[in-house]
Amino acid sequence: MNFQDQIEILKKQLNAKILAHNYIDLEVQQYADMIGDSLFLSRQAAKAENPVLVFCGVKFMAETAAVLAADKTVLIPEKTAYCTMAQMVGVDEVKTLKNKYPQAAVVCYVNSSLEVKAVSDVVCTSANAVEIVSKLEQHQIIFVPDQNLGAYVQYKLPQKEIILPSGFCYVHHEISDEDLIRLKEKYPEAEIIAHPECPLDTLKIADKVGSTSQMAKFVEQSDRSQFIICTEQGMLNKMSVDFPRKSIIVPLVPRYCYGMKKITVESLYNSLNLLRYKVDVDPELAGRARKAINRMLELS
Numbered sequence: 001m002n003f004q005d006q007i008e009i010l011k012k013q014l015n016a017k018i019l020a021h022n023y024i025d026l027e028v029q030q031y032a033d034m035i036g037d038s039l040f041l042s043r044q045a046a047k048a049e050n051p052v053l054v055f056c057g058v059k060f061m062a063e064t065a066a067v068l069a070a071d072k073t074v075l076i077p078e079k080t081a082y083c084t085m086a087q088m089v090g091v092d093e094v095k096t097l098k099n100k101y102p103q104a105a106v107v108c109y110v111n112s113s114l115e116v117k118a119v120s121d122v123v124c125t126s127a128n129a130v131e132i133v134s135k136l137e138q139h140q141i142i143f144v145p146d147q148n149l150g151a152y153v154q155y156k157l158p159q160k161e162i163i164l165p166s167g168f169c170y171v172h173h174e175i176s177d178e179d180l181i182r183l184k185e186k187y188p189e190a191e192i193i194a195h196p197e198c199p200l201d202t203l204k205i206a207d208k209v210g211s212t213s214q215m216a217k218f219v220e221q222s223d224r225s226q227f228i229i230c231t232e233q234g235m236l237n238k239m240s241v242d243f244p245r246k247s248i249i250v251p252l253v254p255r256y257c258y259g260m261k262k263i264t265v266e267s268l269y270n271s272l273n274l275l276r277y278k279v280d281v282d283p284e285l286a287g288r289a290r291k292a293i294n295r296m297l298e299l300s
């Protein structure tokens with residue numbers, strides 16, 4: 001029996017739901033019940049009725065699912081599937097900033113540790129960061145951990161004062177405006193669509209900025225046929241399959257998230273077969289993080 005059949009059988013036996021992020025390899029995505037960005041997958045985890053959720057993504061995503069679906073067994077196929085940005089800003093740095101700016105609200109991007117979420121007022125995703133910050137009454141906002149997304153929020157909301165940390169996503173941070181200008185000369189008709197984890201100078205010359213799911217919607221609804229897509233390669237692969245009549249152009253060099261690439265068909269099979277790796281979250285920490293996540297779900 002091949003992996004495909006075995007995965008389908010195990011899924012049925014466990015009554016498991018498989019959630020996969022847009023960056024996950026297509027070979028793995030084919031087994032997923034739900035594919036999307038962090039916000040979409042968080043909502044799906046919160047309302048899932050299956051006793052077992054298998055999260056094909058990086059650790060912070062599986063942790064968020066475990067917080068929102070506390071009565072479920074949440075599995076991640078590879079326990080070392082980390083988001084490097086989520087590890088760049090820790091609780092101590094947030095506490096230092098809170099002491100320095102006592103009036104500020106703490107907004108944490110979902111790409112963060114559970115500990116950081118637990119000391120934040122509200123969580124946001126790349127799909128709703130501007131909306132969430134705009135709805136807060138505080139003028140000063142400590143925005144962690146992504147300096148690029150924070151700078152984009154500041155650009156869109158000049159009336160706010162955004163205090164920026166030092167974190168960044170290595171996948172998006174290197175996508176430069178110079179590269180895009182060169183590509184645009186080569187493909188003058190192409191629409192530039194960028195993820196807000198790219199540097200602000202890059203975002204300023206993009207035609208559209210959005211989360212991975214928003215990017216897919218932009219392509220679907222556009223009457224253009226060529227798109228320069230500034231994000232992780234898995235998303236470009238997915239778009240090429242989903243929109244075969246549209247031409248998806250890579251910005252200079254393909255960019256890979258190595259945490260996401262650790263999730264393979266074999267690790268998914270092992271996860272279902274051996275019920276590994278169970279995502280355990282400290283109940284007290286999860287309770288505080290849940291408040292910040294639920295506030296996001298209420299505000300967006």
Ligand code: SF4
Nearest residue numbers: 083084085169171257
């Ligand atoms: S693409 Fe960047 S921000 Fe997203 S999971 Fe990978 S390292 Fe983290």
